[in-house]
Structure formats: C-alpha cells, structure tokens
Amino acid sequence: MSDEPTYYISHSFYKLDSKWRWMADLAKEESAREVENIIKNSGIRFRSYSTLGLRADADFMFWLAASSADEIQDAVSRLYLTVFGKYILPTMTYLSCTRTSIYTQVPRTLPVVAGDPPRKYAIVYPLTKTREWYLLPEDRRREMMDQHIRVGQKYPGILLNTTYSLGMHDEDFMLAFECDNLKEFQDLMMDLRETEVSRYVAVDTPMITCISKDIVPLISSLG
Secondary structure, eight states, X not given: OOOOOOOEEEEEEEEEOGGGGGSOHHHHHHHHHHHHHHHHTTSSEEEEEEOTTTOSSOSEEEEEEESSHXXXXXXXXXXXXXXXGGXXXXXXXXXXXXXXXXXXXXXXOOHHHHTOOOOSEEEEEEEEEOHHHHHSOHHHHHHHHHHHHHHHTTOTTOEEEEEEOTTTSSSSEEEEEEESOXXXXXXXXXXXXXXXXXXXXXXXOOOEEEEEOOHHHHHXXXX
C-alpha cells in the first residue's frame, strides 16, 4: 500500500446567469476579487478554467483538491455566499479521489495538488468500464493496460491525471488530460481507440475541453 495521502478531487462546472452581464463593470471587478480571495484563503488546491463558447451547458470550471470532501463542500459554500455566487448555477460536478493504480503501482502526486502550473488546456473525461472488464483475470487486465500505457508514453507532452470515482460517484474513473496542443490530444485519443482496453469502455462522455484562466480574468471574460 502507498503512504501517499489521499486527496479528494472535484471538477465543478457552472453556468452564469445572464443577469450578471447587466451589472456595472466596477461591481463585477470587485466581485471577481472577492471570489479570488475566498478560494485562495480556503486552504484547498484549485485551478480555474473557462469553457465559454466551448460548451452550451457550462461557462467555467473549478478544479478543487482537498484532503476531505468536507473541505471542498465548505469552499463551494463560501463561493455561493459571494456576490458572484448569486449568479451561478452548477451544471456538472464530478467527485473522485487519488489512489495508487494496481497496474502501475507508482504513486504520483497530481499537479493540481503539488501546485504545479497548469497547461493551457485540460480535457475532463469521466469514464465507466463494462462489468466484463472487472471479471477478467488481473494479469489479463494488466497486460492490456500495459499496451494502453505504452500508447500514452508516445505523447510526452500530454499529462494524465487519473482519479477514482467508483463507490462515490456515477463514474468509475475521472481522467483529466493536460496539454498545450489540442490536435496532439486528438491524435492520442485516436491511438487509444485502437487498444484492447477500449473494448471494455461502457461510457466515456462527456469529454469537456477547458482553457486555463486565473479567476479574475476568467470572471472578467464572462461579460
């Protein structure tokens, strides 16, 4: 077993009420600073991303990481108490946690937990495997995953954050790819579709492209 601490991860997507755009610019700027202070002083790790113009069902995403689900809930509660929080509606939320893979046995701290700077894009990718996958012998699953991993290693410019949702959310896994080139990510996906593991994927949508933006510029870009 790994001695790595467990972190709970939330990918939280929000839609903005159009009434926000009618507020005075100075009031919006002050509210953006208020949100920044609330999140930064919450003690949790976070990243902020824009999905504006990329999704019809969300305008932005907060990627939150904490040592307990309670801390995430508390941070979101404080967000709703801000002026900006009165104008947002959650549309998708994915909860997961870190865990050492049984296939690699290599614990790796997620960049969002370590405080590393984000790549330009994050692609949030909830994944559920078929029941048949879990009924396969472990050595057979490991063999197929080795093939899957080798494909991923052909793309060193793409980071993969794997966390586990099984037992705490609707999905089995939450994958979050980070890259600076969306075309390269698309090439990776096409290669992964040809591996045996892909036969055992039941659901792998939505696949949500997000653009990294700091909180204040993010809120300012919403109009």
